[in-house]
Amino acid sequence: EIKERLTTAPILVLPDFQQPFELHSDASKECILYTDHEALKHLHSQDKVSARHASWVAYLEHFTFVVKHKSGVTNRVVDALSRRRSVLSRMIVELCIPDCSLRAHVIQQLHGKGHVGRERTLHLVQTSYFWPTIHKEVEKYVQRCKVCQVFNGTATNAGLLYMPLPILSQPWVDISMDFVLDLPLTQQDNDSIYVVVDRFSNMTHFIPYKKTTDVVRVAQLYFRETDGQTEVVNRSLGNLLRGSVGEHVKSWDHKLSQTEFAHNHAVNRSTGFSAFQVVYFVTPKGPLDLLPVPDKTRVHGKAIDFIHRLQEIHEAVHNNLEKAARKYKTVADRRRRHLDFEVGDFV
Ligand SMILES: [Zn+2]
Incomplete structure (x- = not known):
């Protein structure tokens, strides 16, 4: 069966040459590495090396091997692989x-x-x-x-008619804040979370802190000004945070950054993008992603393309937010009473 697997697809599919190669072998005898990259031959005889170069040399010291140069003519296998490079570099790894x-x-x-x-x-x-x-x-x-x-209990909101806030078109112009109070006290002396949400990208930061009466007062002031939507968004965030805290009662503040990353990494239902995409254009690698180095296209891309694509995302987010707000208002108003106030009414 091993013989069959080694000779049939997908084992024989060519790898992605844009990525670094890691070859693990348990051969205890000296081995010979053939390469058409002539500079590698002089790896051990360099006087001046960069820090990056030096760390590679140090790493390679663990192995006994000899580098031999083979030109493109004699090293037919390598050459064939090199030529396929352009086709393969665009492969998506799943x-x-x-x-x-x-x-x-x-x-x-x-x-x-x-x-x-x-x-x-x-x-x-x-x-x-x-x-x-x-x-x-x-x-x-x-x-x-x-x-x-x-x-994740369902939000009950029997208040007033939903009055939407203006739809934004840029990240970090308008933020909303919330506090998740009275959590179990951690060893770092934190018992509450200060939640900051960018209303455009929905990028969120969780900041652990120790509750003071000042903060509670600020929170109360803030809640009088809030609109229904922000409150609902934050309530589900509060639920999410309480959920994460429940798993790590004494050390939840250490897990907070993971929760924050997960929240900003996942696609948001209202915007249609992840917060990372909207703010930075790039989606960072998650903890389970296998590729160790960042996407090279990002380093070599043109600034003007980057700006255009970011603008496209921002326009799409703006449209999606408008759609989401319309939908939300229709649903929300169906469940709420319409209340009219006169000047002087107690509310
Ligand atoms: Zn869950």
């Missing part, structure tokens, strides 16, 4: 997971960091992984997640 406990582990890792909902979890998993029943398994997992069940 790991297919076989039917085993690894699937549940992947879902657990991606969902458990921030307890984002079904759609957002599915999107996170599908970015890097594939298997035929992926939809069903993600849905089942999120439905059965105990943390989500306990803390």
Whole structure:
């Protein structure tokens, strides 16, 4: 069976040459490395080396090997591989997971960091992984997640008619704030979380702190000014945070950055993008992503393209937010009473 696997696809598919190569071998005898990269031959005889170069040399010292140069003519195998480079560099890497406990582990890792909902979890998993029943398994997992069940209660809002705030077109112009108070006291002396949300990108920062009466007073003032939507957004965030705290009672402040990352990494339902995409254009690698180096296209891209694409995202987000607000208002108003106030009324 090993023989068959070694000679059939996908083992023989060419790798991505834009990525660094890691070759692990347990051969204890000296081995010979053939390369058409002549400079590598002089690896050990360099006088001046950069810090990066030096760390590679130090790493390679662990292995006994000899580098031999083979020109393109004699090294036909390598040459054939090099020529396929342009075709292969655009391949998108999606790991297919076989039917085993690894699937549940992947879902657990991606969902458990921030307890984002079904759609957002599915999107996170599908970015890097594939298997035929992926939809069903993600849905089942999120439905059965105990943390989500306990803390994601439905929002009840029997207040006034929903008055939407103006739709924005740029990140970090208008922010909303919230406080999650009276959590278990941690060893770092924190018992509350200060939540800051950018209303455009929905990028969120969680800042742990120790409650003081001042903060409570600010919170009370703030809540008089708030609109229904912000309150609802923050309530679900509060639930999410209480969920994460519940798992780590004494050290939740250490886990907060993970929750924050998960929240900003997952696609937001209202904007249609992840907060990272809207603010930075780039989606950072998650903890389960296998590729160790950042995407090279980002380094070599032109600034003007970067700006254009970011502008496109911002326009799309603006349109999506408008759509979401219209939809939200229709649904919200159906459940609420219309109240008229006269000057002098007590409210
Ligand atoms: Zn959950």
